[in-house]
Amino acid sequence: MQAPRRERTYIMIKPDGVQRGLIGTIITRFETKGFKLVAMKLAQPGKAKFEEHYADLSKKGFFARLVEYAASGPVCCMIWEGDNAVKTGRKMLGATKPFDSEPGTIRGDLCIDVGCNVIHGSDSVESANHEIGLWFTPEEICNWNNHSDTWVYENELQVKLAKKVVSVEKPYTDQKPGTSGLRKKVKVFTQKHYLENFVQSIFNALPKAEYEGKAMVVSGDGRYYNDVATQIIIQIAVSNGVR
Numbered sequence: 586m587q588a589p590r591r592e593r594t595y596i597m598i599k600p601d602g603v604q605r606g607l608i609g610t611i612i613t614r615f616e617t618k619g620f621k622l623v624a625m626k627l628a629q630p631g632k633a634k635f636e637e638h639y640a641d642l643s644k645k646g647f648f649a650r651l652v653e654y655a656a657s658g659p660v661c662c663m664i665w666e667g668d669n670a671v672k673t674g675r676k677m678l679g680a681t682k683p684f685d686s687e688p689g690t691i692r693g694d695l696c697i698d699v700g701c702n703v704i705h706g707s708d709s710v711e712s713a714n715h716e717i718g719l720w721f722t723p724e725e726i727c728n729w730n731n732h733s734d735t736w737v738y739e740n741e742l743q744v745k746l747a748k749k750v751v752s753v754e755k756p757y758t759d760q761k762p763g764t765s766g767l768r769k770k771v772k773v774f775t776q777k778h779y780l781e782n783f784v785q786s787i788f789n790a791l792p793k794a795e796y797e798g799k800a801m802v803v804s805g806d807g808r809y810y811n812d813v814a815t816q817i818i819i820q821i822a823v824s825n826g827v828r
Contacts, residue, residue, distance in 0.1 A: 590666070590728070591621075591666050591667050591668055591670065592666070592667065592668060592669060592670045592671060592710065592713075593623065593664055593665065593666045593670055593713055593714075593717060594664070594665055594670040594671040594674045594706060594707045594713045595662070595663070595664060595705075595706070595707045595712075595713050595716035595717050595720065596611075596615070596663045596664075596665055596674060596704065596705070596706050596707075597660050597661065597662050597663070597704065597705040597706075597720075598611055598660060598661035598663075598703065598704055599654070599655060599660055599701075599702070599703055599704060599705060600654070600655065600657050600658030600659065600660060601696070601701040601702075601703055602661070602695075602703040602704055603627070603658060603659050603660060603661055604658060605703075607695060607703060608661050610695070611691060611695075611703075611704065612663075614677060614691060615663075615665050615674075615677070618667075618673070618677065619667060619733075619734075619737035620665040620666060620667040620670060620673075620674075621665065621666045621667060621729075621731045621734070622663060622664070622665055622666075623664050623665070623666050623726055623727050623728065623729070624662075624663065624664040624721050624725050624726045624727060625661065625662065625663045625664075626661075626662050626721075626725065627659045627660070627661055627662075628659065628660055628662055628720070629656075629658065629659040629660070630656070631656060632652050632653070632656045634656075634719075635651075635652045635655040635656050636652055637719065638655075638716065638719060638720075639651055639652065639655070650700070654700065654701075662720045662721070664717055664721060664726060667737075668738065670713075671706075671707050671708070671709060671710050671712075671713050674706045674707070675706050675707075675708060676690070677690060677691060677706075678690060678691050678692055678704055678706045679691055679692035679693045680692065680693075681699060681702060682699045682702075683696045683697055683698065683699060683702055684697075691703060691704055692704070757776075757779060757782055757783075759773075760779075760782065760783050760786065762786075762787060762790065766783065771808070771809055771810045774810065774814065775810060780814055780817055780818075781817060781821060784817070784818055784821045784822075785821055785825075788821070788822075788825045793826070796822075796825065796826065796827050797825070797826035797827070798826060798827075798828055799827060799828060800827070800828050801822050801827045801828075803815050803818050803819060803822075
């Protein structure tokens with residue numbers, strides 16, 4: 586099933602960014618943020634393409650220099666998708682003038698001169714739609730499900746974790762609350778629904794006011810099965826209303 590489409594923005598690494606080998610660095614920033622890459626290509630069009638792209642700046646005194654610079658080498662064209670992709674993308678880029686850009690932004694960290702400011706990003710949803718249509722055909726855009734979205738967007742995480750419903754087929758008579766109940770070999774806890782039953786029993790024994798809507802810390806000693814157990818505990822906790 587295809588996930589619902591989120592907002593998209595057009596990001597273009599300019600010739601100086603390509604020549605300096607910054608494509609990977611910039612992609613990493615957007616991926617680390619949680620955005621999804623749905624289209625990317627290298628292009629080296631003529632000046633006419635950039636005159637169309639920067640048409641809103643055609644009456645500016647620097648327009649000819651801007652077009653000359655943009656057409657001086659290959660550019661990396663990308664479409665990134667995610668909630669508030671346009672506004673957040675612009676913040677990630679920083680101010681047009683690098684010396685006005687905050688440290689931590691792309692321009693604040695990666696460039697010095699406004700004439701070589703590395704990157705372009707759509708400034709509105711309308712501009713993004715226009716620029717995406719200008720640089721990409723529908724066939725070049727990949728609509729795909731990114732499974733990490735579950736861990737980026739809270740609503741998707743809640744939907745996934747709320748599905749953690751377990752039907753225990755038999756009672757376990759050897760389970761005890763507290764640390765004494767945890768002192769068992771891993772093979773005991775890997776029995777079908779053993780861990781789920783243990784965790785849910787704890788929630789059943791507590792007043793809802795003790796955990797509902799509150800944060801919970803899950804820790805372990807790193808031994809085998811620890812990672813699987815942690816995910817099960819988180820899922821059951823969220824299903825019970827833990828934040």
